[in-house]
Amino acid sequence: MIKKIPVDALVPGMYVHDLNCGWLEHPFLTNAFRVEDAARVAKIRALGIREVYIDTCRGLDVPDAPTREEVEARLRQRIEALAARKPAPPRRAALADEAPRARKLHTAANRIVRNLLADVRLGAQIELDKVEPMLESMVDSVFSNPNALLPLAGLKRHDTYTFEHSVSVCALMVAFARELELPRELIREIALGALLHDVGKAKVPEAILNKPAKLSEAEFAVMKTHVQLGSELLRATPGVSETALRVAGQHHERYDGSGYPERLEGEAISLYGQMAAIVDVYDAISSNRIYHKGMAPSEALKKLLEWSEHHFAPKLVHSFIRAIGIYPSGSLVRLESGRLAVVREQNAHDLLHPQVQVIFHIGRQCYLPPEIIDLAQGQDRIVGHEDFRTWNIDPQAWLPA
Ligand SMILES: [Fe+2]
Structure with missing residues (x-):
């Protein structure tokens, strides 16, 4: 039987069925393994993992832990409770009118971000005037009718993940900020931070960035430096607001303090950083990568809700689900x-x-x-x-x- 337990109840002899940390590019070769010794438990805890699923047919059992089915049923109820919502902000365009515009925009945005990341890799400065008109159009498109651009953001090819992910996170952040009724000027700043949240990856060696397999512990440590590298690049760019810097600099922080680079906790993480963390994880776990199959969007939302018990602020996860729907457009x-x-x-x-x-x-x-x-x-x-x-x-x- 598959049961969910807090990591504090994990002891040698148990069999981990799922580390329950889909967002984490962790150094274990697999998500499922027998816990051999206390050192392994300590390593899991050090990663910031708070709850895991164990297989009681393959290792020690624990009394009073909910089964996977019970956890699932509870999450389903919680998601369905979010269905009734205050009316969404009005749409300004019919889907048929916005869809062709969104397609063109999506293609152009991917091209612009791909070129920007390639230029930064070669040592160039970030040129904001190359992205700003496109950002404005993305905000316009989501405000006109989010059902046009958001399904495009869900489609990604394996070989172009880094920049397609940047464009997706940007579109999703705009929809999220719109649901939170943030002012339009602030939304534009959030969009810029979202588009460039992973710009530091342009300074990570390509052999690590595009490795078609799990990263080693040392490679994982190098990969994590993309946050500081990105912050340095953005600080050196005139015209990048403090809000945009927070989106990019805090997108790997976690509400319970288990994130990086600063291990900020709770409200010490800005609203923009908290939003970015939710959107970044959502897009990562719902995308196909070389080494993992993406979850269906509604499944990914359920996981976010499950993880919001520790890693994200539950209220914000609720707002994000309301922003994109329980069954997101395009699914x-x-x-x-x-x-x-x-x-x-x-x-x-x-x-x-x-x-x-x-x-x-x-x-x-x-x-x-x-x-x-x-x-x-x-x-x-x-x-x-x-x-x-x-x-x-x-x-x-x-x-x-
Ligand atoms: Fe990142």
């Missing part, structure tokens, strides 16, 4: 009628019942004539999330045109 869901559908737009009052495009019939194993239905009308309902790869469906083909 694949299974309907009660036995059909697969792609989420198109969130409904203003009800995040459990978005508008979806029905595309595939599971029983008949065939595509259906695409049809948009509003689940708030009660014709059908979502029974779970699905993985595009399981069904061999290309998510790109079902983005809003």
